[in-house]
Amino acid sequence: MVPSVTVTDRTKAHLEELRAKIRLETGRTVTQQELLEWIVLEAVESTDELIDPFRDEFEPLTDDEIDRWLSGTVSSGVETDESDIDRFRYD
Structure with a gap:
């Protein structure tokens, strides 16, 4: 038996x-x-667009x-520049 899906008259x-x-x-x-099977298969392949x-x-x-x-x-009141960040990050 094939399950049925109820759709609106508009659909x-x-x-x-x-x-x-x-x-x-x-x-x-x-x-x-x-047609519905094809539409569903296409939607599965482009899930982001569907969601x-x-x-x-x-x-x-x-x-x-x-x-x-x-x-x-x-504000800590201390100015920080890129060299400070690099020094703390990579040293």
């Missing part, structure tokens, strides 16, 4: 539109199942939040 209409375009372009008739639309949108910090974050930054 069915899109599938039928795609099937019609395939038939016009290639002369070949494909079933909805063939990205489902990610939460990035919301940058507000100016107040940035100021609050930076208020915890403390």
Whole structure:
């Protein structure tokens, strides 16, 4: 037995539109199942493109939040240049 997947009428209409375009372009008739299988296989090969639309949108910090974050930054009063960093890092 083949499991079924419930899709909306809108999705069915899109599938039928795609099937019609395939038939016009290639002369070949494909079933909805063939089309869905191909779509899923393509999605598996480009997983990042599939997942990205489902990610939460990035919301940058507000100016107040940035100021609050930076208020915890403390100056030591000592100037540091690249040679100091290199000396501490590599010596």
